[in-house]
Amino acid sequence: MTFHYHDGHLYAEQVPLEQIASDHGTPTFVYSRSSIETAWDCLDDAFSLRPHQICYAVKANSNLAVLDVLARRGAGFDIVSGGELARVLEAGGDPVRVIFSGVGKQVWEIDQALGAGIGCFNVESRSELDKLADRAGALGTTAPISIRVNPDVDPGTHPYISTGLKENKFGVNAEEALALYRLAADHPALSVIGLDCHIGSQISDIQPFEDALLRLLPLVDQLQREQIPLTHLDLGGGLGVTYQNEAVLDPVAYAAMVDKHLGKRALTIMLEPGRSLVADAGILLTRVVTLKENVGRHFAVTDAAMNDLIRPALYQAWQSVLPVRESTPSERARFDVVGPICETGDFLAKDRELSLVESDLLSIGSSGAYGFVMSSNYNSRPRAAEILVDRDQVIVVRERESLSDLWRGESTLPS
Ligand code: LLP
Numbered sequence: 001m002t003f004h005y006h007d008g009h010l011y012a013e014q015v016p017l018e019q020i021a022s023d024h025g026t027p028t029f030v031y032s033r034s035s036i037e038t039a040w041d042c043l044d045d046a047f048s049l050r051p052h053q054i055c056y057a058v059k060a061n062s063n064l065a066v067l068d069v070l071a072r073r074g075a076g077f078d079i080v081s082g083g084e085l086a087r088v089l090e091a092g093g094d095p096v097r098v099i100f101s102g103v104g105k106q107v108w109e110i111d112q113a114l115g116a117g118i119g120c121f122n123v124e125s126r127s128e129l130d131k132l133a134d135r136a137g138a139l140g141t142t143a144p145i146s147i148r149v150n151p152d153v154d155p156g157t158h159p160y161i162s163t164g165l166k167e168n169k170f171g172v173n174a175e176e177a178l179a180l181y182r183l184a185a186d187h188p189a190l191s192v193i194g195l196d197c198h199i200g201s202q203i204s205d206i207q208p209f210e211d212a213l214l215r216l217l218p219l220v221d222q223l224q225r226e227q228i229p230l231t232h233l234d235l236g237g238g239l240g241v242t243y244q245n246e247a248v249l250d251p252v253a254y255a256a257m258v259d260k261h262l263g264k265r266a267l268t269i270m271l272e273p274g275r276s277l278v279a280d281a282g283i284l285l286t287r288v289v290t291l292k293e294n295v296g297r298h299f300a301v302t303d304a305a306m307n308d309l310i311r312p313a314l315y316q317a318w319q320s321v322l323p324v325r326e327s328t329p330s331e332r333a334r335f336d337v338v339g340p341i342c343e344t345g346d347f348l349a350k351d352r353e354l355s356l357v358e359s360d361l362l363s364i365g366s367s368g369a370y371g372f373v374m375s376s377n378y379n380s381r382p383r384a385a386e387i388l389v390d391r392d393q394v395i396v397v398r399e400r401e402s403l404s405d406l407w408r409g410e411s412t413l414p415s
Helices: 017-024 033-046 064-072 082-090 107-116 126-138 174-185 207-225 251-262 275-281 311-315
Strands: 003-006 009-012 028-032 052-057 076-079 098-100 120-123 143-148 190-196 232-234 268-271 282-294 297-302 321-323 333-338 347-354 361-364 385-390 393-398
Touching: 009 017, 017 028, 017 282, 017 361, 017 385, 017 393, 028 033, 028 275, 033 052, 033 064, 033 251, 033 275, 033 385, 064 076, 064 082, 064 385, 064 393, 076 082, 082 098, 082 107, 098 107, 107 126, 120 126, 120 190, 120 232, 126 143, 126 174, 126 190, 143 174, 174 190, 174 207, 190 207, 207 251, 275 282, 311 347, 321 347, 347 361
Parallel strands: 028 385, 052 076, 052 268, 076 098, 098 120, 120 143, 143 190, 190 232, 232 268, 297 333
Antiparallel strands: 003 009, 028 282, 282 297, 282 361, 321 361, 333 347, 385 393
16 A cells, blocks of 8 residues: 555555654655556556557656656656656656647747657647748658647536637647648648547546547548548546545546447557546645634644645645544544645645644645646745655655745846
8 A cells, every 4th residue: 555554653655654754854745656656557557458658747747756757667758848858858758758738839849849859749729830840841850740639528627627628728629630630741841640639637437538539530530531641549638536535537447448439440549647647646744833723713734835735725626634643632623724825725625624733744645646746936935845755765856945945046136
C-alpha cells in the first residue's frame, strides 16, 4: 500500500510521514514512486491488446523525478509549453515520444520543438497550421501533425475542466478539421500522422469517451478514402480518479470499448493521461499552526494554504484529510481546514470530522496531480518542498524555496 496506517501512524511506502515532517519540514508534497509505476502499468497493460503509446500529460505534475520515473517506464509526454518540453528533455525523456498540445503555441516554442524533433504537434487552428508550416519550411524540416478535433460532447465534469464542447476554445470541428487535413496533406513541410481529441478532465464515465470516439471515426475513414492515411488516433487524457466517492474510470473497460470500435483500423492508440497516473501518488503534508473557534465553527489553520494547493479554492474540489497520527487526546469536532492567507476562499477542506491539537500533522490526499504545479508565491509564501519516497528511501526532489528565492530576478529602483 502506498499511503497507509501502520500502528496508528501514516506512512508513505516504508517511511513514516512524521519522519519526513521532522527532517524536512512542512508543507511538503510527498510522492510515492511505486504508486506512479502501478498506475502506469495498469493503464499500459489495459491497452496492450493494440499498438499504443501513453503520453503522460506533464501539466499534472512536472517534477523532474516524476518525469524520470515515467520515462524509465517507456512513457511519452504530452506537453503544452516550451517549459514543459525543456523539463522532459532535462529528465531524459525521448523527444520522439513527445506530443505538443495547446491552443497558443508561440513561434519560439514551435522552433524549440522542431529543433528537438518531437513526435507530433496537435494542431488546434488554421493559424497554428500556417505558422507551423512556415517555421518547418524555414528550418528545412517537416512537422508531423495531428489536428485536434472538438467532438462536441459533454464529459459531465466541472465546467472549468471540460474542453470538448463546441463553445470551448479547444480544437476545431470535424468539418474544419477535414479542410485543414487537405491543406496539410498538400504542404511539403507538413506530414499528417494523426488525429487528436481531448474532451475534458476527471471523467468517471466511459460514455463520453465512446461518444467522442464515434464522432471521430467517420473523419478517420473519410481521410483514408482521400489518401490521407493516419497512423495514430490520440484520445486525450481525462481518466477520472476517486477523490471522495467518484467511480474510477476502469482502464480495461475503456480499452475494450476503444478496441471494439476501432475494429480493423490499423491505428496506434495514443493517450494523454495526467491525473490518473499521479493524483493518488501524492499527498500534501501540513502541520496545524492554530486551532480556533468562531461562533461555534472550528477552524484548523495549517501551514499549507491555497497557494500550495488551489484545487479546493478554485474548483470547490474535495480532497481527503487524514491525521498523520491516528489518535490525539482531544475530542472530535467538525473542522474547516484553512490556510493563513488573507482570503475567505483559502481553504483546503470544509466540515471534516477530526480530532486535533495544535502542531498535529495532516495529510491532504490525492495531491499528486495539479498540486504543486498550480502553486504560487501568493502572500510571499515560499513554495513547498517535494519529496519522492521509493520504498525506504526519501529523496528531496525539489527543495523548499528560501525567502530570497521569493525575489529572485527582482530589483529595487536604481539609486
Ligand atoms: N491533454 C490535454 C490536451 C489536456 O488539456 C489535459 C488536461 C490533459 C491531456 C490531461 O488531462 P487529465 O488526464 O489530467 O485529466 N487543474 C485541473 C485539471 C485541468 C486539466 C487541463 N487539461 C484540476 O486540478 O482538476
